[in-house]
Amino acid sequence: MNLFTQSVISGLMTGAVYTFLGIGLVLVYRTARILNLAHGETFAITGVAAALLAGAGLPLGAALGLAILISLAFATGLHRFVLRPRAEWPAGTLILITLGAAFVVRGVLILLAGTDPLSFPVMFEGPPVRFAGGAMPLQGIALVVLGFGVSAGVGIFLAATRAGKQLLAAAENPYAAELLGVNVERARITAYAIGGLLGALAGVLLIPLIAVDFQSGLAMTLRGFIAAAISGMSPVGVLFSGLGLGLFEAMVGAYLGALYQDPVMFCVLILVALWQSRNIRFGGSRRA
Amino acid sequence: MTAVLQVEALDGGYGKLTVFRGVSLAVARDQTLGLLGANGAGKTTLLKTIAGALPSTKGRVLLDGRDVTRMPAYLRARAGIGLVPEGRHILATLSVRDNLALTRAIEGHRPDLPPFEHRVAEVYAMFPRLAERASQLGGSLSGGEQQMLAIARALLLKPRVLMLDEPTQGLAPIIVQSLAVTLAGLKGRFAMIVVEQNKAFLEQLADRILQVRSGTLVAADGRPATDN
Numbered sequence: 001m002n003l004f005t006q007s008v009i010s011g012l013m014t015g016a017v018y019t020f021l022g023i024g025l026v027l028v029y030r031t032a033r034i035l036n037l038a039h040g041e042t043f044a045i046t047g048v049a050a051a052l053l054a055g056a057g058l059p060l061g062a063a064l065g066l067a068i069l070i071s072l073a074f075a076t077g078l079h080r081f082v083l084r085p086r087a088e089w090p091a092g093t094l095i096l097i098t099l100g101a102a103f104v105v106r107g108v109l110i111l112l113a114g115t116d117p118l119s120f121p122v123m124f125e126g127p128p129v130r131f132a133g134g135a136m137p138l139q140g141i142a143l144v145v146l147g148f149g150v151s152a153g154v155g156i157f158l159a160a161t162r163a164g165k166q167l168l169a170a171a172e173n174p175y176a177a178e179l180l181g182v183n184v185e186r187a188r189i190t191a192y193a194i195g196g197l198l199g200a201l202a203g204v205l206l207i208p209l210i211a212v213d214f215q216s217g218l219a220m221t222l223r224g225f226i227a228a229a230i231s232g233m234s235p236v237g238v239l240f241s242g243l244g245l246g247l248f249e250a251m252v253g254a255y256l257g258a259l260y261q262d263p264v265m266f267c268v269l270i271l272v273a274l275w276q277s278r279n280i281r282f283g284g285s286r287r288a
Numbered sequence: 289m290t291a292v293l294q295v296e297a298l299d300g301g302y303g304k305l306t307v308f309r310g311v312s313l314a315v316a317r318d319q320t321l322g323l324l325g326a327n328g329a330g331k332t333t334l335l336k337t338i339a340g341a342l343p344s345t346k347g348r349v350l351l352d353g354r355d356v357t358r359m360p361a362y363l364r365a366r367a368g369i370g371l372v373p374e375g376r377h378i379l380a381t382l383s384v385r386d387n388l389a390l391t392r393a394i395e396g397h398r399p400d401l402p403p404f405e406h407r408v409a410e411v412y413a414m415f416p417r418l419a420e421r422a423s424q425l426g427g428s429l430s431g432g433e434q435q436m437l438a439i440a441r442a443l444l445l446k447p448r449v450l451m452l453d454e455p456t457q458g459l460a461p462i463i464v465q466s467l468a469v470t471l472a473g474l475k476g477r478f479a480m481i482v483v484e485q486n487k488a489f490l491e492q493l494a495d496r497i498l499q500v501r502s503g504t505l506v507a508a509d510g511r512p513a514t515d516n
C-alpha cells in the first residue's frame with residue numbers, strides 16, 4: 001500500500017467533511033453574525049441518532065432520514081428558541097451560549113448512548129476502488145463527490161438564485177435588505193437549516209467509515225472553523241480551504257504520526273486566528 | 289383629505305432612550321412633505337420608525353388607513369412604504385442589477401405589477417447611468433450613482449409613500465440640481481416625505497415644510513404643528 005496515495009484518499013474524505021462543516025459556519029456567521037460553536041454537534045447528533053435508530057431495528061434509510069431531520073431541528077431550533085430571542089445580547093455572550101449548547105448536546109449524547117464510539121452501516125456497499133497503490137471505499141467516493149458537489153451547489157445557490165441573493169444581502173446589510181422587502185429572519189433560518197443539513201450529511205457519510213462519540217461535535221466545529229477562517233469566511237473559498245486542510249491533516253498523520261494531528265491542528269488554528277484577526281470580527285459588526 | 293400615510297402621536301427611540309415624542313403627521317397621496325431639523329433632532333429615527341426598522345413605543349402608523357404599527361419593516365416595504373435611507377446602504381457586494389432585483393420581494397404582494405423587466409426598464413430610463421453600470425458591483429459606484437441606485441431601488445417597491453433621508457448629502461451642487469429635477473418629476477405620483485438640511489432644496493420641492501426640533505414636530509415658523 002502506498003502511504004502517499006492512501007493519505008491523499010483519506011485527506012480528500014476529511015477535506016470534504018471540513019468543507020461541509022465550514023460552509024454552515026460561514027453562512028451562519030455571515031447572516032446571523034454569530035460564530036456557532038454548536039455547529040459540529042449537527043454531525044454528532046446525526047451520527048448518534050442514526051446509530052441508535054438503526055440499532056433499534058429501523059431500516060437504514062429511515063434511520064438516516066430521521067437522524068438528518070433531528071439535526072435540522074437542532075440547528076434551526078438553536079437559532080429560533082435560544083439565540084434569536086437574545087439577538088440584542090453582546091456577540092461574545094452569544095458565542096458562549098453556543099458553546100454551552102454544545103456541552104448540553106454532549107451531555108445528552110452521553111445519557112442516550114454512553115461514552116463508547118458508535119457507528120452504523122455504510123449506504124454504499126461494495127469492494128473498495130483500488131488505484132495507484134491506495135484503496136478508497138465506495139462510501140468514501142460518495143462522500144468526496146457529494147461533499148464537493150453539494151458545496152459547489154451551495155455556491156451556485158448563493159450566486160445565481162433569488163433566494164441566494166436575498167441571503168447574501170441579508171448577510172451584508174440586514175437593514176438595507178429589509179427596507180427592500182427581504183425577510184431577513186427567513187434568510188437567517190435558511191442559513192442555519194443549510195448548515196444543519198450539511199453537518200448531518202457529513203455525519204451520514206463519514207461516520208460509517210470511522211465512528212462517532214459524544215466528543216465528535218466540538219472536534220468537527222474546530223476543523224470546520226479553521227477551514228472557514230482560512231477562507232476568510234467565504235462560502236465559496238471554504239471549498240478549497242476545507243480540501244487543503246483535510247489533505248494537510250492526513251499528511252501530518254501519515255508522516256509525523258496520528259498523535260501529532262491534534263497539536264498541529266491547534267497550532268494551525270492559532271496561526272489562522274492571528275492572521276485573520278483583522279478580517280474576522282467576533283463582536284464588532286452590527287447584528288441588527 | 290385622504291391621507292396615504294398617517295402618523296398619530298408616535299413616540300420612538302432606542303431602547304429606553306426616547307428620541308421623538310407625540311409626532312403626528314399626515315401626507316396625502318399626491319403631496320410632498322418636507323422635514324427640516326438640526327443634527328440629532330431625530331429625523332432619521334422618525335423615518336426609520338415609520339418604515340418599521342425601529343419599534344415605536346406609543347402611537348400608530350397607518351398606511352391607506354390600515355394600521356401597520358406592529359408590522360415588520362420588510363412587510364411595510366412590500367406594502368408600499370419606501371425609504372431611501374441616510375447613507376444610502378447600497379449592497380456593495382451585489383451588482384447594480386441584483387440590488388434592484390431584491391425588490392422583487394414585492395411580487396405576489398401587490399396587484400397589477402408589470403413584469404420585472406418592464407419595471408426595471410422604467411427606472412433605467414430615468415437613470416441611464418445605472419443601465420450602463422448594471423453589472424458593476426454596488427460598492428464600485430460613485431456617491432451620486434449610489435444615490436441614484438438607492439432611489440431606483442425604492443421606486444421599484446412601487447411606493448405608496450416614498451421617504452428620502454437627506455438625499456443631497458455629499459453630492460456636488462450640479463448633481464443636487466439634477467436630483468431636484470428628478471424628484472420634481474416624481475412629485476404627485478405618490479406621497480413623499482423628504483428630510484433635508486438643505487432648505488433651498490426643500491423649498492423647491494415640498495408642498496409644505498415642518499421642522500423637527502428635539503424630537504417634536506413644529507411648523508416652519510416655530511409654532512406647534514397642528515398637522516392632520
Ligand SMILES: Nc1ncnc2c1ncn2[C@@H]1O[C@H](COP(=O)(O)OP(=O)(O)OP(=O)(O)O)[C@@H](O)[C@H]1O
Binds near residue numbers: 331
Ligand atoms: N443607534 C442609536 N442608538 C442610540 N442613540 C442613537 C442611535 N442613533 C441615533 N441616536 C441618537 O438619537 C438622536 C437622534 O438621531 P437621528 O439620527 O435621528 O438625528 P437626525 O435628525 O437624523 O440627525 P442628522 O441630521 O445628523 O442625520 C441623537 O441624539 C442620536 O445620538
Ligand SMILES: [Mg+2]
Binds near residue numbers: 331332333374453
Ligand atoms: Mg439623520
